[in-house]
Amino acid sequence: MANTDRNRIALGALAIMALVPLFTQHSYYLFVANVICVNAILVLALNFILGFAGQVFLGTVGFFAVAAYLAALMMVKVGASFWLAILVSIVGTMLLSVVIGLPSLRVSGFYLALMSTGFIAVVNDVLRNWSPVTGGVFGIMGIPRPTIFGFRMGSNLFMYIFSFVMLALVAWLAIRIEDSRFGRAFKAVRDDELALEMLGVSATYTKVLAFVIAGFYTGIAGSLFVSLHGFVSPEVFTSAYNSLFMCMLVVGGLSTIPGAITGAMVLTVLTEVLRPLREKYLTVFALMILLVLRYEPGGLYTLLRATISRFRGRRLRRQTPPAVATVGGEASAVK
């Protein structure tokens, strides 16, 4: 019932993305649209950990950096194709998720949040200093665009079509996962760990699974990212960058898939608009997070649903089925 709303909004967001090339062929706009796709995939990854499983682990950018470097190294140093590189990147990031996830998940809440900031700092240190492999502060250049059947996605238009198809696929997958028993298990970990354990589902296993799925998404995002830009350097992967993704998720709607996509769309465009402010644009984003949390914790997703309901001439029912309560599908009534 309520999930048809979710599917509609997700579909609507993707439809808007699909229509972009019809309105503009300008290379810069298409580039921004490409960035939206990468960001949206990454925000979907974050949503599995922070949104569904409710673990405040904000080291996504650390994984993203590893994924990006793995893909870049495969393509540039090994000379592998994009497809092999993305595979290695996905598998590598998923493995790292297990390695980092297991110790981190012994702790929760504040501990986890601070550990994740530390994790980003460490990844950044390694990228900067392990010059023989990572190229140090200069990073890696000359990363090729992907090819399909010998056709190279040289222009931003073709690259965009490619990234968009990827985004659509992983968004569909995310919705399938949310509706599966794994999706329900993630939300149960978030809302009541004890109850989940009582039902015979291991909480730790579920959390690690969320990490691994996030690792899968991050691997894809990382590969697309390096192919799109053609180079990669450590200075991108900072905690500030991570805050950006957190902001996209919160503003879009925590724990919701369409929220993750719309959040990425709106905030990526906003980043471009605010470019004259340089690094200060994060101030605006931080304020946005606080305002959203204070006044509309469901984010854009809740607003969109309310708009849809009004459009149909019926009031938004606050008492929707428990699976999707007020806060973007989050059983806040538990508290």
Next chain:
Amino acid sequence: MSIGCVYGLVALGYSFIWNAAGVVNLAQGHFVMIGGYIYGITLTNRLGLPLIPATILLVLTMGVFGVIAERVFYRPFTKANVRTALVALLALGMLLANAVLIIWDPYPKGTPGPWGQAGVTIGSVNIMYQNIFIIVMTVALLIGQWYFFKHTIYGKYLRAVSLDKATAALIGIDTERSIALTFAYSSILAALAGMLISPFLAISPQLANVGFKGFGACVVGSFSNTLGAMIGGLMIGFFEQFGSFYISSAYREAIVYIIITFFLLFRPEGLFGRKKEVGSL
């Protein structure tokens, strides 16, 4: 040694809020950074105030700042679940890190500190006055905090609030005001840490990284035991200095991170804590 003391001070700030409000202030490192900026750039470099008036002004400003931060960025979110409060505190950190770029300017600055490079030579070792100052201040604050929690009525109020908010409210303690006071005091602590450390490091948003070290100090020592947190700070400072000397200075963050992970895995309550405190998190 003195760097360790500063980490210890930051750790005291964490442990103070943890003891009184049962939360860890994720923006503590940013409070340290704000302290460094206010003291180093505004009060010392620009206004040229001597040490004592500058410190008093710093303490007053940061006390007010702490109360405002609690009222605006923490209290409204306590009604929702823990994750919301966490994200709000992270957003506060992000806001502060970028606000300093707007208020002051984005280039890292140095400040000479009250004694500059002057020091005293004992045998063949030259010890800077700043180091001695840090150690003296730390010991004084440590004793003050211990006395406050164990022997004053307000300290007992705060401990009661941290143990059981509802019961504390029932016996007539103003819990909201207690938590506001806690934030004020811990942001003063953070500011003093920022003031003490700023002559050694450049004043920049990077100063917020000290927060992670302070957190590490709490993990190694203990969140609930004041002295433990202090010793944890000393140990983190020690590991960091020796690690960067004997292993590699490029990986000092990594060394601290590994130590913290190790402790979280094998002794999550810290060296000086009791077993159950982590479970209650």
